[in-house]
Amino acid sequence: MASVSNNNDAPVNKISYGKAVTVLLIGTAALAFSGIWVKASNFEPATSVVLRCWLALIFLLPFMLWEIRKKGGLGKRGIIWSIVAGLILGIDFTAWNYSIFYVGAGIASVLLNLQVLILPLLAFFIDKERIPRSYWFVLPVMAVGIAAVGGVFNTSEPGDGPAEVYGFPVAVLGTLLGVVSGIAYGTYLYTSRKATRVSPGKYVQPIMIVSVFQGVAPIIFMVIRGEGFNFTQGMLVDGALPQPAEGVNGDPITLQNWIAMIALAALGQALAWTFVQIGSVNMDPTLSAGLLLLSPVSTIFIAAILFSEIPTAIQIAGVVLVLGAVAYQNGVHKLILGKKPDPEAAETKQARPVDGAS
DSSP states (O other): OOOOOSSTTSOOOSSOHHHHHHHHHHHHHHHHTHHHHHHHHOBOHHHHHHHHHHHHHHHHHHHHHHHHHHHOOOOHHHHHHHHHHHHHHHHHHHHHHHHHHHHOHHHHHHHGGGHHHHHHHHHHHHHOOOOOTHHHHHHHHHHHHHHHHTTTTOOSOOOSSOSEETTEEHHHHHHHHHHHHHHHHHHHHHHHHHHHHHSTTOOHHHHHHHHHHTTHHHHHHHHHHTOOOOSSBBSOBTTBOOSSOSSOOSOBOOHHHHHHHHHIIIIIIIIHHHHHHHHHTTSOHHHHHHHHTHHHHHHHHHHHHHHOOOOOHHHHHHHHHHHHHHHHHTTHHHHHTTOOOOGGGGGGOOOOTTTOOO
């Protein structure tokens, strides 16, 4: 068994490369359905975050106890960084859930990739890590892509459903919330990467702690909003936003919605994030970056089939720009061309959702 490299982004090699790829692909597949299950469950977004994260604890608990017996518990620094990561990820999930209902599961999943702009900045300002040259190429491309996804360049009339929500065009507000989720996600990746580095080889315990504290932000949002949990009323009516779209005016929550929520907690939270972490830290980060891009791409196609979420031509162009920029920033193009990734960018490989674990 290979020892852990001094390079913080080098593979840990606790499992074989083939197993790492398999585990990562399973996690990526589960991630691809996360936005789908959020929309299918139809719960009010803040309530959905708490249910997703806290129901996942049931599935994570036996594996956490096994990990403690085999590998020992987390140290104080690992616990602190995991708590901070969970608080930040709660903001990410709350904004992302709203974005899913306003712009669709596919586009909301793409907008999360804004994190490729956030993590290098945090590493630069806090850890004094060098920003890779590719960043300054990716920045304007991502900006144009996000604007296109948000409908800034769209001159066509809005389709069915409300044109505005809370005084904003629905697509614009959904995109802004997606940007907020991407910023929070990039911040989470930074704090979670700290937790992983101080507790190498321990996967389930950080995710367990993160999942507990993810519930804090949505609960605070409920208090500010003056409303509590909503287990009876959904966001959508027959799969579409009602008019008016403000508030929770959708269909009653059914058994089918609860089944989707349980799938989200068990597979989209517990399994996906654990498997992505295990797989990504045991393989080359550039390859893991490429494999993880399959998640938002898959979500776009799945959402189109299940929810008839058909992006406009301009939005599709924006999606291509965003995902292309993410691939370039993570050196996927060099992997395809058979070149070695730029070592200067090694510290800013952000595609590993737990190495920094929708």
